[in-house]
Amino acid sequence: MAHDTRVKICGLTETADIPAAIVAGASYVGFVFFPKSPRHLDLEAAQFMATSVPEGIVKVALTVDADNAMLDELTQHVPLDMLQLHGKESPARVSEVKSRYGLPVMKAIGIESETDLTQIDFYAKVADQLLIDAKPPKDAERPGGNAVAFDWSLIAGRRWPLPWMLAGGLTPENVGEAVRATGARQVDVSSGVESAPGVKDAQKMVDFVTAARA
Numbered sequence: 001m002a003h004d005t006r007v008k009i010c011g012l013t014e015t016a017d018i019p020a021a022i023v024a025g026a027s028y029v030g031f032v033f034f035p036k037s038p039r040h041l042d043l044e045a046a047q048f049m050a051t052s053v054p055e056g057i058v059k060v061a062l063t064v065d066a067d068n069a070m071l072d073e074l075t076q077h078v079p080l081d082m083l084q085l086h087g088k089e090s091p092a093r094v095s096e097v098k099s100r101y102g103l104p105v106m107k108a109i110g111i112e113s114e115t116d117l118t119q120i121d122f123y124a125k126v127a128d129q130l131l132i133d134a135k136p137p138k139d140a141e142r143p144g145g146n147a148v149a150f151d152w153s154l155i156a157g158r159r160w161p162l163p164w165m166l167a168g169g170l171t172p173e174n175v176g177e178a179v180r181a182t183g184a185r186q187v188d189v190s191s192g193v194e195s196a197p198g199v200k201d202a203q204k205m206v207d208f209v210t211a212a213r214a
């Protein structure tokens with residue numbers, strides 16, 4: 001039986017990635033604003049790309065511990081529907097960003113072991129969505145987008161009172177199992193639909209969405 005799993009394809013870097021992600025069936029497209037990432041966009045490129053996204057597809061900006069000056073510039077230049085906070089932002093900072101910019105906020109939470117789950121309850125009180133991702137490896141240059149999965153059994157059967165997405169090391173080959181193991185209704189992918197870091201692959205995007213919904 002097919003499911004209506006919603007997919008976010010994150011880290012689009014080329015204008016042609018937008019129609020490819022939409023044809024594949026993405027419900028969300030993500031733009032990365034983190035200079036250490038191979039998916040980093042400058043504001044001009046992001047503005048151009050975001051403007052070409054049709055109504056109904058959620059445009060998400062991913063930032064890492066961004067200050068107000070950076071978020072002011074970003075939100076003034078790029079038409080956005082959601083902010084994804086992927087750093088060490090506190091629950092208070094999530095609340096502040098939400099009220100300052102009037103956009104829904106998705107907070108990413110890195111999971112490696114059972115103890116990492118306790119913070120979810122604090123963020124669940126202030127965020128609009130949660131992104132349950134793998135904790136980055138110790139020597140990683142970035143807090144996400146590392147093609148690393150966590151032990152999905154840690155969240156099997158868990159439910160939270162707000163929408164959430166599963167992320168971390170998802171690929172067309174493992175996303176079906178990830179959805180079955182966790183009960184996720186939404187999934188987020190970056191590396192798993194690339195042919196090289198920062199280069200999205202149209203066929204992998206199709207394969208990913210198909211497998212997520214199978």
Ligand SMILES: O=C(O)c1ccccc1N[C@@H]1O[C@H](COP(=O)(O)O)[C@@H](O)[C@H]1O
Nearest residue numbers: 037144145146147168169188189190191
């Ligand atoms: O994609 C990035 O480069 C990135 C940089 C900094 C923070 C987060 C980043 N990506 C996010 O991480 C998840 C998981 O990535 P992957 O599928 O394991 O490569 C991704 O969906 C982005 O939301």
